[in-house]
Amino acid sequence: MKDLDSAGLDCLAALADERSFERAAERLSITQSAVSQRLRSLEAQVGQLLVVRSRPLRLTEGGKILLRFARQLQALRSDVVRELGERAAPHERIAIAVNADSLATWVLPALDPLVQRGLEEGFGLELVVDDQDFTHDWLRQGEVLGCVSTVKQALRGCVVQPLGVMRYVAVASPDFVKNHLGGELNAGNFAHQPFLVFNRKDDAQALWVSKALGVRKPRLRERFVPSSEAYTRAVCLGWGIGVTSELLVRPFIKSGALVALQPQTSVDVALYWHQWKLEAQALGAPGRVALLDQIGAALAAGARSALGKRQPG
Template sequence: MNPYDPAALECLAALADAGSFERAAQRLSITQSAVSQRLRALETSLGRLLVVRSRPLRLTEPGKVLLRYARQMQAMRADIARELGAATGQDERLPIAVNADSLATWVLPALDALVHEGQRDGFGLELIVDDQDFTHDWLREGAVLGCVSTVADALRGCQVSTLGVMRYIAVASPDFIARHLPDGLHGGNFARVPWLVFNRKDDNHAIWVAQAFGIQGPRLVERHVPSTEAHLRAALMGWGIGVMPEQMAREALAAGRLQALHPQACVDVVLHWHQWKLQGESLPAQASAADHLLRAGVLERIGLALAEGARQALRPVGD
């Protein structure tokens, strides 16, 4: 069997997505036995184990390498179908990983026109959410075709471009400040008041304290609220101090429902867009942005849309 047979690679991608042979078969509209046979033939031809038969199943390192090519194949197939005006029979799944704060602020408006266009062209965008420091792991493992990440260096076979700076500021409700910080937030009380934290990967609050008070690795009282929107709501309800993107807090600050703490202190997070390089038609250097959006491949168009959305929403690097 050709180890790069598209049908076999499609089975591998479906197994990675579905987590079981049964659900992979349903996704591909074939029998579970056919999925098993194609995977076994693929593993035999390569002489490598590609999938660990656990619950849920997981890919081995060789399996992750092949998965990256399967994802690229899906994106290229969507490009071909779009250019030929042909229907693929099913939406081509194009997964990208983004951080939750970007998703809650600027990513959806940036991708809106492209998503509506995709409904006509037959590709299905899937947004995978993780912390900005960890979205790059999804790309490395082949689970996504692109990611918004704080990592600046490109993987082999990938290209990277800088999007801009997301600035985080510390805010709290006037009621919280009156009850817990009558003398203001300072070096003598920051460790006694609660801080809102997205999850255990989130360290922006600790970085902000280091910026404001020069204390590295502070031990803080944390209240975990694992939702960006709920994080803002918890701050408004007086649950604690939130370190959040300035875009999220802007409206509440203007209305007086939140107050900024030590406005001179902030956490600037530089975001980058990574994507796998796919073969496609190159455009002349003088081509306009509209020409690029019209003729570029689907993955490239996602990157261009994100770059334009970031230009409008994020701070320039070095600002």
């Protein structure tokens, strides 16, 4: 196969992000016909359709393979631009996927030095949020270049490193414990109590009940609050029992705004950082650390600081 057209790859990435030809054209500052022409040229080059022209449009399996390459090419190009002392194009950014609780606690402080420097260098960053059990799918499909995930095994072409263990504990407001639990949560009253759940992918509550109370496959009364900060606020207001990151609720427990239920019991979630391999030699600058590698190093250092030295076994 001849060298793939970079302009066509940029169009493919824009289409994957924007899910429409009109918005992709606006992002790239070209016409819709130019986007269509570049995509057709790329499809002709590889001999297969890359995009299903639906609403919203979606990528074929071949399109997802090329999208991974397009993302890596854009990351390498951004590094070259930084090496030359120029600013990256406005539409170019490095996307990584993280779980909401990590984003609400340690990810932003970990990335802050890089982002502050990026204000001068002009590189873009996109944080995609999903459940830690599903962020890996974003990496596999080529939507992001790195992810914080519970998956331990690296994809082919990727590297992985352990970040540490995020501990999840059960909490409730003092009034809720007094008025609804009679002072404690137990196997006799849990089924009648509302549990706050982040979203339909969240199973921390059922795991905690199984572990703490010895109940197999518990059926819970659920109230959904899909925001880490709002979730904590809802528990403080007495909406129900929460099972959430100990990092997030630690100050509330310390102040007395929340009470830990069976504090000896927790659900421990091992986290890993995955990223695509981007060879520094490809930048024409051996010894220069690629931006994606810098992001991975910053996240690893931030996780060690926030999560402690405990590592998954």
